[in-house]
Amino acid sequence: MSPVTVVRHPFPFSALVGQARLQQALLLAAVDPGIGGVLVTGPRGTAKSTAARALAELLPHGHFVTLPLGASEEQLTGTLDLSHVLQQGEVRFAPGLLARAHEGVLYVDEVNLLPDPLVDQLLDVAASGVNVVERDGVSHQHAARFVLVGTMNPEEGELRPQLLDRFGLALALDNYADPVTRQAIVRARLAFDTDPEAFRAAMATAQQALAAQVVQARGALGGLDFSDAVHAHVSALCLAAAVDGVRADLVMLRAARALAAWDGAPAVTVAHVDAVAELVLHHRRHAGSPASPEAGDAESAGERATAPAPQDNPWGAMPPPADTVAGIASIKPLRAFGNRPPKKA
Numbered sequence: 487m488s489p490v491t492v493v494r495h496p497f498p499f500s501a502l503v504g505q506a507r508l509q510q511a512l513l514l515a516a517v518d519p520g521i522g523g524v525l526v527t528g529p530r531g532t533a534k535s536t537a538a539r540a541l542a543e544l545l546p547h548g549h550f551v552t553l554p555l556g557a558s559e560e561q562l563t564g565t566l567d568l569s570h571v572l573q574q575g576e577v578r579f580a581p582g583l584l585a586r587a588h589e590g591v592l593y594v595d596e597v598n599l600l601p602d603p604l605v606d607q608l609l610d611v612a613a614s615g616v617n618v619v620e621r622d623g624v625s626h627q628h629a630a631r632f633v634l635v636g637t638m639n640p641e642e643g644e645l646r647p648q649l650l651d652r653f654g655l656a657l658a659l660d661n662y663a664d665p666v667t668r669q670a671i672v673r674a675r676l677a678f679d680t681d682p683e684a685f686r687a688a689m690a691t692a693q694q695a696l697a698a699q700v701v702q703a704r705g706a707l708g709g710l711d712f713s714d715a716v717h718a719h720v721s722a723l724c725l726a727a728a729v730d731g732v733r734a735d736l737v738m739l740r741a742a743r744a745l746a747a748w749d750g751a752p753a754v755t756v757a758h759v760d761a762v763a764e765l766v767l768h769h770r771r772h773a774g775s776p777a778s779p780e781a782g783d784a785e786s787a788g789e790r791a792t793a794p795a796p797q798d799n800p801w802g803a804m805p806p807p808a809d810t811v812a813g814i815a816s817i818k819p820l821r822a823f824g825n826r827p828p829k830k831a
Contacts (some may be wrong), residue, residue: 500692523634528659549590597636
């Protein structure tokens with residue numbers, strides 16, 4: 487008798503409740519993987535791995551690859567068969583996890599427990615989109631464009647500042663303190679576990695809208711520009727945070743551009759910068775430097791920059807499903823960010 491294969495579909499990204507900022511960070515990285523990945527800290531049970539796995543489903547190819555803690559450099563980058571080079575005169579490359587994650591999501595749990603050289607190499611490829619493997623004078627390179635999502639618990643050890651800075655965006659999650667939010671999360675999870683197919687069917691329209699908007703925003707990136715005033719605002723925020731180098735400036739402009747592309751805006755504005763600033767500065771701000779104006783109210787900042795006009799769909803990119811799973815009629819996906827549904831081709 488052949489073994490039974492059980493296919494487990496992920497929890498829908500559009501049905502996540504109570505994690506709008508996490509959704510925002512992940513969608514920004516999905517629009518522009520060159521941002522350099524997302525680092526998420528926080529307690530267990532706050533949807534870190536659930537959100538990362540759900541994001542992969544929105545990408546065109548949907549790959550989700552997990553990097554285990556015990557992985558070697560060869561497992562990560564791939565290997566070269568030098569004996570084949572000598573015998574046949576050509577490079578034989580055995581792909582690693584980076585190749586498998588191309589056009590998908592590479593998830594690293596407890597990234598702070600990985601060896602520093604492995605993290606450094608991982609972040610380098612995440613930012614460049616190219617993996618280069620060299621051995622004894624023979625080299626091979628391939629595209630490795632993926633959304634890197636790393637999670638960690640600071641109580642188990644910190645990342646070195648040099649590695650922290652290499653992550654494009656970062657945020658810290660808290661436990662759910664609002665009873666209504668906790669109840670909505672539990673209802674949604676119970677409904678999904680009871681009948682995953684029905685739950686996913688109820689969210690299909692919202693999922694399709696998000697996936698289409700990711701593709702559309704990616705296509706719009708190259709046509710967006712920013713003014714000197716926007717650039718000056720980015721510089722001022724980074725200087726006020728006393729960041730090292732200019733990586734924060736570069737990431738902030740890329741993240742603001744990704745948000746503008748998501749919104750369908752004709753250009754990057756100061757409002758887009760303010761909406762992403764804290765995600766960029768959270769892990770780079772030196773002690774004693776003032777927080778960005780929106781740091782104390784990150785949700786409001788995002789909503790100010792992307793609030794829909796009265797005639798627009800108040801759900802932003804995630805329209806409420808026409809039908810809901812029995813027992814969760816009151817659950818609605820939170821608006822992640824942006825105020826425009828995907829345009830028709």
